[in-house]
Amino acid sequence: VQILDETGKILVDSGVQKQYVDVTNTQGSWVVTTPLVANQKVQVRVKVSDGSLWSEWSEPGWMKYELPEKRASLVVGEKNSTYVKADGTLWMWGDNEFGQAGLGTTGGKSSMAMKIANLENVIGVAVGSNHTLALTQDGRVWSWGYGYYGQLGDKNRTYSTYPTPEKVPNLDSVVAVTAVGDYSMALKKDGTVWRWGGSSSGVEPQKLNFTGISAMAQGNPRNAGIVLKSDGIVLDFQGKQVPGLDGVVAISQGDGFSVALRKDGTVWTWGGNSYGQLGDGTTTNREKPGMVKGLDEVEAISVGEYHVIAMKKDGSVWVWGNNRDGQLGDGTKTNKLSPVQLAGIDAARIATGKSHSMVLKKDGTAWSWGKNESAQLGNGTTVNQLNPMEVQFSSK
Structure with a gap:
């Protein structure tokens, strides 16, 4: 040919x-x-x-x-944050104890955004506890960081740290990746889901018993995740349909609770609610999905460990749930049981980590807030921030 x-x-x-x-x-x-x-x-x-x-x-x-037009994107993990620019370059900052910041070394922290060398045409990223995945335009997945539990997907990279990105072997045609804890997952173009990590015996990607999947989410490796089928219904990891929920276009999951965005712009939540993360004005757990009231025309959702961010079509950002480390960005440490709007934010993208959050504004600048002990906010410090602060990019 x-x-x-x-x-x-x-x-x-x-x-x-x-x-x-x-x-x-x-x-x-x-x-x-x-x-x-x-x-x-x-x-x-x-x-x-x-x-x-x-x-x-x-x-x-x-x-x-x-x-499709290349657009910038954000992905945030427990101790690290990433920014994929529209030109396909990947920038990363935060903890580097196990080489997960992709700098070619191990140890220390990167308190401002650093470009990952020798990695081009990036279209997706996933950040686990101590490892990172990158998806490139050719459908291949790259991994680096801590490999002891097989989370790098390579039998030749276990029981040690690997600070330089390398391709995951025998894995192609991937359209999305996700990571949580010591687990990694990939969604292929054919709608199949592949998972690896969690133990030294789970090194190579294994196909899960799903077909026709368009998105996947897992908020805690101890809890089963959820998947979104192309027809808009949501399944748990046992293949059981989540009741009373259809027309879903996006899903996200925290520690023991789940969030879904329907095509009509409404947000639905279910699961644990100790910090008000269901956004229903209470702290009562709920098994079945319920609509978050007073919130419509939502375009994107992102979920941290126990907090949620939603972005409306007009670029406004709404937050609720746990705020112990200032991850809601409203200038306080008070939990919010219902959605509240962040003032002065005109967002194009949103992302949440375990206890910190980030937005990409429409002017192209990235802003972050919340927990910062691992320099995951990228503002040149390791001090927690209760209000949004601009991410600093290295000139190197």
């Missing part, structure tokens, strides 16, 4: 790609891993062989290679 530009210049050549033994079969596949320029017209031509003779090149077929 060859891919050519409009002038006939060869952009990609597959080389010989063996397909099927049965020479009467006309099906075949080849994954293009070479980056192509988005939104350009290209020609595709093929020639085939029966094992002894080759055909001539076919007449070129025309196609347009399109990619």
Whole structure:
């Protein structure tokens, strides 16, 4: 197979790609891993062989290679934070005891955002307790940090620390990643979910018994997670449907409680409620999903250990739940049992860690608040912040 530009210049050549033994079969596949320029017209031509003779090149077929617009994103973990810029570069800060900050060394902390070297075209990130995953545009997953429990997904990287990103072997066509504690998960393009870590015997990714999945969430490795099917229903990890909930477009999970965003812009919560994290004005646990009142036109949700952030379509940010370390960003340490709006925030993205939070404003600046003992706020200090403070980026 060859891919050519409009002038006939060869952009990609597959080389010989063996397909099927049965020479009467006309099906075949080849994954293009070479980056192509988005939104350009290209020609595709093929020639085939029966094992002894080759055909001539076919007449070129025309196609347009399109990619969705690259947008910046935030992902926050327990002791680290990340910012993927629109150019596909990954910036990270926080704890580096086990090399999880991706700086090529172990130990210490990074109190401002540092660019991860030799990692390009990043489209997704996941941060566990002491390890990090990055998803690149070609559908491959990279991992680094603490590998003792198999969370790096590589049998050759266990029982030690690995501060430099390396590809997870035998894992491709991935569209999303997530991590919590010492576990890692990946969602493939075919809707299957793969999980690894948690013990030295759980090194290689194992397929879970799900199909047709569009999103996954797990807030604590001790608790079963939830998955979102492409038809908008939510299942627990035992495959049981969460009752009274449909039309869901996004899910997130904390420690013992879950949050779902429906396509009508309403937010639904269920589970533990000791800190008011269900947003219903009480601290009473609830098994079944209930709608968070007074909150509509929500576009995104993010959940920490016991707190929640929601972003409306107008860019306003609303918070509730545990506020012991100032993770709600309202200038206090008082828990909020119902949603309250943060003043002066016009957000484009939101993210939560265990006890800290972050937003990407529409002007492109990143702001964080909450717990900061591991420098996870990226503001050049290790002091907790009760109000949003701008993230500082290294010039290196």
